[in-house]
Amino acid sequence: MTTLLNAEVTGLNSLNKINILNIPFIKTTNKRLLTYIKEEHIDKKKQAFIITANPEIVMHADRDPAYKKIVHSADCVVPDGIGIIYASKILGQPLPERIAGFDLLHDFLRIAADQQKSVFLYGAKPEVIQKAVANLKKQYPQLIIAGYEDGYHSYPEQVAERVKNTEADFVFVGTGFPRQEQWINTYRHLFPHTIAMGVGGSFDVLSGETKRAPGIFIRLNLEWFYRLVTQPKRIGRMMALPLFLMNVIAVRILRRS
Known part of the structure; x- marks a missing residue:
């Protein structure tokens, strides 16, 4: 123990x-x-x-x-x-x-939009990340999206090279733990000036494919319960x-x- x-x-x-x-x-x-x-x-x-x-x-x-x-x-x-x-x-x-990680993600997106910083998004299914990017452009018109890639890319080292070449100020990785942290740790030396954070299933929410818990559940710290009810397969986790x-x-x- x-x-x-x-x-x-x-x-x-x-x-x-x-x-x-x-x-x-x-x-x-x-x-x-x-x-x-x-x-x-x-x-x-x-x-x-x-x-x-x-x-x-x-x-x-x-x-x-x-x-x-x-x-x-x-x-x-x-x-x-x-x-x-x-x-x-x-x-x-x-x-x-x-x-909350999802709220922190939005805080960083607001900072990036306000300060003309660029972001790179990596994770989720191809159609999901595309919808997430489209929605972010509407929500944060000033946001600079340096690039994005779905989480099913066969060569993660190529994604890391893309991040390096874009010189993105923020990189958000939504491939789920432990993969997202492993990827950041492996390739972080390629982007020494970047704020890097794993964001789990946040791109699914940003795309509209998954709904976040209603405000009352969040305020009562019952977001986990809402996810369990709406996604019963999560009970094992x-x-x-x-x-x-x-x-x-x-x-x-x-x-x-």
């Missing part, structure tokens, strides 16, 4: 991290994170590798040492998932808020949540004994 480091550790200079089952999550608000990324990475043209992690990702990292190493190499691991917030409270080191919380509770008991 994984263990939790007791101390809060400093990371990203002015941002702190706490370890939940040996995964270092940033301890900050969405607003402060955006300010930091803008000032310390975008403005300075310094690469940032961002992982939006939920309990599924934490449990996968626990089983896969190579993937855990990739997670630890990221510049910041964002608490995406209400289970992560609950875990931080159980362990007595509460995180201030959940930072969601079993990671109770196992994750059981491990967190076990760590708390061990710390008290």
Whole structure:
């Protein structure tokens, strides 16, 4: 069983991290994170590798040492998932808020549009990514889309070369974990000035193929429940949540004994 480091550790200079089952999550608000990324990475043209992690990702990292190493190499691991917030409270080191990956994606898209930065989108089915790009052009008319590629491309190294050649300021990879983080980690040396982030199934939502949970579910932190009801095939994946919380509770008991 994984263990939790007791101390809060400093990371990203002015941002702190706490370890939940040996995964270092940033301890900050969405607003402060955006300010930091803008000032310390975008403005300075310094690469940032961002992982939006939920309990599924934490449990996968626990089983896969190579993937855990990739997670630890990221510049910041964002608490995406209400289970992560609950875990931080159980362990007595509460995180201030959940930072939803889909919302963070839109924050970065707004920044890119406002500052004339370019983005590259990689993932989803060919027809889905095309619809997502078309919708983004309508939603963010000033957004510079340097390029895009579907997630079924046979040669991921060619996609990486395309990203390199476009010199995109942001690259969003929606091929699902762990593939998206593995791809970013493998090729990040090719685009040293890029903000790179895995976005899971966000392109399906941006395209309109999949609907995000209604606002009431999001506000009540029940987005996971909406996905389970509308996508019952996800139940197997969601079993990671109770196992994750059981491990967190076990760590708390061990710390008290």
